[in-house]
Structure formats: C-alpha cells, structure tokens
Amino acid sequence: MATQNNTQSEGIDFALGQIQALIAFATAVAKTHENAGDLALQFAKAEHTGRSRLESASALDTMLNGFQDLSQQLRSTLERAATMQENDHAR
Numbered sequence: 001m002a003t004q005n006n007t008q009s010e011g012i013d014f015a016l017g018q019i020q021a022l023i024a025f026a027t028a029v030a031k032t033h034e035n036a037g038d039l040a041l042q043f044a045k046a047e048h049t050g051r052s053r054l055e056s057a058s059a060l061d062t063m064l065n066g067f068q069d070l071s072q073q074l075r076s077t078l079e080r081a082a083t084m085q086e087n088d089h090a091r
Contacts, residue, residue, distance in 0.1 A: 019070065027077050036081035043078060047071050 033039045051071075054064055 023070070023073065023077075026074055030074075030078050030081035031084070033081070036078055036085050040075070040078040040082055043074060047075075 030036055030039060051064070051067060054067055059067075
C-alpha cells in the first residue's frame with residue numbers, strides 16, 4: 001500500500017511540475033504575443049470548450065475546481081500582458 005501511495009504522490013508531483021511548465025510557457029506567450037487582447041479572446045473560447053468537455057464527462061468537482069483555478073491564473077496573466085501592450089502603444 002505504501003508503494004502505491006508513493007507512486008500516486010509521485011504522479012501528482014509530476015503533473016504539478018508539468019502544469020507549472022505550461023504556466024511558464026503561457027506567460028511567455030502572453031508577454032510576447034503581438035496582440036494579447038486577441039489572445040485573451042481566443043483563450044476564453046478555448047476555456048469554454050474545455051470546461052464544457054469536463055462537465056459533459058461528469059468530471060470530479062476537484063478537477064473542475066483545478067481547471068477554473070488555472071484558467072483564472074492564465075486570464076490574469078493575459079490581462080496583465082494586454083495592459084502592458086496598451087501602455088506601450090500609448091507612449
């Protein structure tokens with residue numbers, strides 16, 4: 001049983017590492033995309049599709065909560081990038 005718990009824990013840690021790498025990548029894309037506002041709109045569409053898929057698959061509440069949490073983090077990143085671009089264009 002301890003080995004199974006360790007394997008599950010390692011799998012969760014691995015997935016969390018992958019998620020952090022994706023967040024870092026998304027942040028880099030948002031900061032360098034020529035139109036972060038359009039990127040945010042496209043993300044909103046993709047987010048809606050992803051949420052719908054999870055809901056139709058009867059995903060666990062914890063999975064939906066994780067999806068919503070990460071989506072909020074990414075939306076915030078996109079909003080900051082769009083604001084930075086607007087400020088740069090205003091100069």
